[in-house]
Amino acid sequence: MKKLMIVLAAVSLLVSCKPGSEKNEKLKKSVMENTDFKFVKQKALEVVKTGFNAGDGYGEVWIRDYATFIELSAEVYPKEILKENLRVFFRLQGSDGNIIDGFIPKEKAVNVEGGYTYIYNDLEPTYCGHKNTVETDHEASLVQAVYKYIQKTGDKDFLQEKIGEKSVLDRMEWSLEFLLQRRWSKEHGMIWGATTSDWGDVQHCHPWGVYITEDTKYCLDIYDNAMFLIAIADLMELDASKKEKWQTIHDKLAENTMKYLWDNQNQKFIPHVYLDGSPFPKTFNENEIFYHGGTAVAIEAGLLSKDQIKVSLDKMIANMKASGAGSIGLTMYPPYPEGYFENKGMYPYGYQNGGDWTWFGGRMIQQLVKYGFVEEAYEQLIPMTERVVVNDGFYEWYTEKNEPKGSGTFRGSAGVLYKAIEMLEDAVEK
Template identity: 45%
Template sequence: MKPIKLYSFLLALLLSGALSAQTVKNKALAAKILADSRLDTIENRSLRLLSGFAAGTSYGEIWIRDLNTFIIGSLRIHPKEKVRDILLYFFKFQDKDGNIVDGYIPQKKADKSYDPERFIYSDLAPDFAAHKNTVETDQETSLIQAIRKYVDITGDHSILAEKIAGKTVNERIEMAMNFLMKERWSAKYGLITGATTMDWGDVQPEAGSNGVLLNKNTKWAIDVYDNAMFYMAINDFLAIQPKGLKTGQDWRKIAASLKKNIRLHLWMPSKGKYLPHIYLNGSPFSKDFKEEELLYSGGSACAILAGLNTPAEIAVINKQLVNAASKEKHATIGMTVFPPYPLKEFPNMAPYVYQNGGDWTWFGGRFIQGLCKYNFIQEAYTELDPMLERVLKYKGFYEWYEVRTGEPKGSGDFRGEAGVLLDAITDLRKWAKANQ
C-alpha cells in the first residue's frame, strides 16, 4: 500500500477510534521510511565501499577510530576471520604500558618521507608499520568498542581468549584501560584527559607545534568526547567478559564514578550542553575568548550514545544543533564546532576548515543513531535527509563538507561516513518495520 493511501486508511481507523493518534503518526512515518529508495541506494553503495578497510583514498592505514564506525557493515560482507585478524593486529602493536596505536599499514606502502621517527614497529607484525597521534585519547576506547561489536555480531567469544605474546585479548583490553587510568587520568576530577583539541579532533591549536603530537606546549584538558568514549568502552568490556573473570579493578564502580563526574564537571544544566574543556595546566586561548559558548556536536553525539543524557536533555541538545546548522547554508548537525574557533585562537586550523567547523557525517550520523536509540525517529529521519542528499549529489562518501559551499573535502571513499550512514539506516528501518 502506498504511503498516501496508507495514511488515509489509518486516518479512517483513527476516526473510528481503533487507533491512537500517535500510532497513526508512527505508522505513517514507518511507511515513509520503508518506501524511501534513497536508503537502498546508499546502503548498497556503503557495502560496496566496505570491501576495504583503510579509512579512505587519502589514508592507506587501517585506523581503529574509523574501523570502529564501520565494522558492523564490514561484518556483513567479510568473513569474520578476516575482521578478527585485523582487530588482533592492533594488540600486536600494543605497547608495554597498554596504549594502542591509531593505525597500521604495510611497510612497503608507508610514506616515511614526512616524519620517519613517528613509525612504530613490532616483531609480532614484521610486515607492517604503525603510528599514533598522541594528542588523542580515543584509540584504546575505539578498539574495545570494536571488539564488543565483533563479538556481538559473530558470537565469537574465543577472540577474548586469543593469546598475543603470552597475554589474552581480555588481559590486553584491561591493559589498555589501565593505561588511560594511569597515564591519562585526572585524580582531581575523576575523568580522563588529553591534549586540547576541537571536540573529537586530533590537532592542537598552538602555532609552530606539531599538531598531532604531545609536546612541551601541550595544554592538558578534559572533554566529554574522550570520557564518553571511555564510559562506553568500560561497559562494552563488562558486557562481553566471561563469567567469573577476575579483573584487576572494579570496572563497574569506575564506570559509575565516571558517569557521575561527567555529569558533575562537564554537563551544564542551565545551558543544556557540555562544557568544551576543563583545563589542567592553563588554557591555550586568550582570556576574553568565551569558549564555553561553543557547541560541540561529536562529543554530544557520543555522550548520548553512552547513555549520559535524559530524553529531555537530548531534545534540548538536538534543538541547539539544528538551530546552529541553520545559520550556515549547507550545514547539518554534523558541523563539528558551532561557531568555528577564530584563527587567532586556533592558528593551526582556519575557521570552516577540517575539524574547525567542517561538517562531518562521520559524527552527524552517530548523532542520528543516538536519536534513534531514544526514539526521536521523526527528528532522526528529518536531520538525516541532507546527509543522504549530498552523498547522492556527489556520488560518493567524503571525509567532510564545507558548510558555506556544500563542497566535499578531504578524503574520498571515506569509509567512516559510509559506516555511520549504514548504521543509521539500519536503525531507522528496524524501527519502521516494528511500527508499520
C-alpha cells in the same frame, strides 16, 4: 532544490500526520520507500568491500575509523579477515598497554623529517604503527571495535585467543588500565588529552598538531571520557567478571564527567576544563561553543536524559541553520576564530573546526532512534543521505556551504549511515 523539497516533505509529514497508527504508517511508508536510503546502503556496501583504510586519501587502517565500520565490513568480509585487523592493533600494543592510532605495511612506511615516528613490535611481522598522541580515544576505540565484532559475528572465543603471552581479553583490559595509569587526572577522576577541537586529532599548537609537545595544553573533554565510558561498559558486557573492578570506575567517571563538564545553566557540555591554563586569549569565551560530536557520543554513553537529548538536538538544529551547514553533523558552532589553531586546515568551518562530518552526525541519528526520537531522526538523516546521492560518494566532510571535501570513500561515514538507516528501518517496522 531537490534537497529542499525532500526536507519540506518530511517536515510536512511530521507536522500534518494525526497521532496514532495513521501517523506511524505514513512515517513507516516514507522510510521504507525512501530511494536515497536504498542507494546509500548499496553504495556503502560497495565502498566497504574495497578495503579497510579510512578512505582513498589515507594509507593507514585507523582504529577510530575501523570501530565505526567494522559492523558494515562484517556484511561483506569473512570474520577471519576482520579479526586479523584487530590482531594487528594488539600485536603493536605498547609495553604500557597503549594502543596505536593506525597501522600500515612496513614497505609503505616512509620516514620523513617531521612525519610519523613508526612503531614496531616483534609480534607483528608485516605492519608498523603510529600514534597521534594528542588523542585519548585509541584504547577505547579498540575495545569498542572488538565488542562490535563479537556482537556481529558471535565469535566470543576471540577473547581467549593468545597474542604473545596475553589473551585478547587481557589486552583489552590492559589498554583501559593505560588510561587510568597514564592519562588520568586524580583531581577530577577523569582522563585527559591535549587541546583539540571536540573529537579532533589536531591540537592548537604546531603546524601539524598530532604529537604532544612542550607547548601542549592538557585538558578534560567530553568526547574522550564518553568514549572511555562506552568501552568500560562494552568490556563488562563481554565478561561479567570484570564488573567487580570496573563498575565502580564507570559510575564514578560518569558522575565526574557530568560534574565537571556539564553546564546545567546552558544545558550543554563545556568544551574544555584545563589542567594547566587555557591556550586561548582571556577575552575568548570558549564556552559559547557547542560541541556536536562529543555530545552525540555522550548520549551514546548514557550521560543525558531524554529531555536533555531533545534540548541538545534543538541546539544542533539551530546551529546548523545559523551556520548554513547542511546537517547536524556540524562539528561545532561557532567555530574557533582564525589563527587559534596553527594547522592551516583548521580555519573557521574548515576540517575539524566547524566542518560538517557525517561520521559523527550519523552517530547522532543512531542515538535519536535509540531514544525514541524516530521522526526527528528521519528528518535529520535526509540531508546526509541526499548528499551521498548528489555527490555519488561518502565524503570525509563538508563545508558550511555543503561542498564535499576530503576522501570520497570515507568508510566511517558509510558505516555510521548504513547503521543509522538500518536502525531507523527497524524502528518503524516495530
